[in-house]
Amino acid sequence: MTLALDRADAAQAFGGLRGATDWMLAAQTPDGAIPWFEDGPWDAWNHAECVMALAVMGEAEAASRGLEFLARTQAPDGSWHGEYGNVLPMADRLTLARTKAPAFKDSNFIAYPAVAVWRQYRLDGDIRTARRYWPMVRAAIDFVLTLQHPEGDISWSAEAHGGSEDDCVLAGAASIYKSLSCAIQLAEAVGEPRPQWCEAQARLKRAILCRPERFDRKQDRSAFAMDWYYPILCGVMPFAAALARLETRAHRFIEPGHGCRCVSDQPWATVAESCELALTAISLGARNRARTLLEWQMNCRDEDGVFWMGWQFEEKIVWPAERPTWTQAAAILATDALHRATPGWDVLVKG
Numbered sequence: 158m159t160l161a162l163d164r165a166d167a168a169q170a171f172g173g174l175r176g177a178t179d180w181m182l183a184a185q186t187p188d189g190a191i192p193w194f195e196d197g198p199w200d201a202w203n204h205a206e207c208v209m210a211l212a213v214m215g216e217a218e219a220a221s222r223g224l225e226f227l228a229r230t231q232a233p234d235g236s237w238h239g240e241y242g243n244v245l246p247m248a249d250r251l252t253l254a255r256t257k258a259p260a261f262k263d264s265n266f267i268a269y270p271a272v273a274v275w276r277q278y279r280l281d282g283d284i285r286t287a288r289r290y291w292p293m294v295r296a297a298i299d300f301v302l303t304l305q306h307p308e309g310d311i312s313w314s315a316e317a318h319g320g321s322e323d324d325c326v327l328a329g330a331a332s333i334y335k336s337l338s339c340a341i342q343l344a345e346a347v348g349e350p351r352p353q354w355c356e357a358q359a360r361l362k363r364a365i366l367c368r369p370e371r372f373d374r375k376q377d378r379s380a381f382a383m384d385w386y387y388p389i390l391c392g393v394m395p396f397a398a399a400l401a402r403l404e405t406r407a408h409r410f411i412e413p414g415h416g417c418r419c420v421s422d423q424p425w426a427t428v429a430e431s432c433e434l435a436l437t438a439i440s441l442g443a444r445n446r447a448r449t450l451l452e453w454q455m456n457c458r459d460e461d462g463v464f465w466m467g468w469q470f471e472e473k474i475v476w477p478a479e480r481p482t483w484t485q486a487a488a489i490l491a492t493d494a495l496h497r498a499t500p501g502w503d504v505l506v507k508g
């Protein structure tokens with residue numbers, strides 16, 4: 158009886174995500190790229206997030222075109238240039254400008270397609286999938302690890318590495334740790350183990366846990382939610398420490414009835430951060446908390462069921478009036494993990 162109820166609950170939840178899925182499909186360009194929105198920026202991280210979500214929703218052809226786009230556009234050195242949409246100016250009070258965003262060889266962005274390939278292999282169980290994209294993942298991870306310092310941290314970009322702007326962003330480093338976990342498992346699956354990646358990941362783990370001075374040297378990012386929950390979500394922290402980190406800082410970021418503040422001192426709850434926080438809660442076994450967070454996000458959709466970026470709860474307005482593809486993807490992936498609906502549901506919530 159419980160299993161039947163769980164399946165019915167999952168079916169209802171996924172039925173409510175059709176609008177989000179259709180929005181991603183509409184945004185995908187003929188060559189397979191999935192930008193933030195029409196005429197918007199593109200980066201490998203958010204593209205890979207959308208590829209995973211489309212696969213979860215049964216859009217196998219679109220997901221395949223997304224993976225093929227990554228393989229086809231990868232630079233000879235294993236990298237991709239990722240456009241920084243977060244620095245786009247506002248065209249007006251509510252919308253982002255459709256201008257060209259600056260692009261960098263961001264280490265976190267470059268590593269993340271490994272997660273999408275591993276997730277796809279877990280979903281379809283086809284070793285040909287793993288082998289098809291293994292060279293792409295291998296080249297990407299090898300490139301990222303050229304940016305690792307002896308202390309274990311990894312420069313945020315190739316352009317900054319070794320220069321005056323060199324730094325390691327804690328949230329980005331945690332995401333790279335997750336990408337390395339997936340890449341290491343993929344290497345084992347295709348029969349090409351990479352012990353040097355295991356060693357690099359161990360150095361990164363020691364840096365995250367023991368060398369806090371190596372992170373966010375140029376800017377204090379402790380007010381950003383991602384710096385709070387990503388070290389938990391990626392699986393780098395021991396369970397007790399992860400649970401303590403989650404609980405002791407929750408009051409700073411969780412706005413009841415809305416979700417997770419993107420920045421602790423701003424009255425702005427964002428759907429993507431709320432969904433990632435739900436994933437973080439699931440990783441610690443707090444499924445009821447995750448369910449509540451996801452239920453709150455259902456109030457931040459348009460009439461077609463597409464999620465807005467966020468809600469400014471002091472002014473009581475959608476802000477900005479944008480519906481990024483990666484926001485839709487975060488909601489789908491968190492729902493999949495909550496309901497354990499598809500093979501590989503645990504990729505994002507297990508260390």
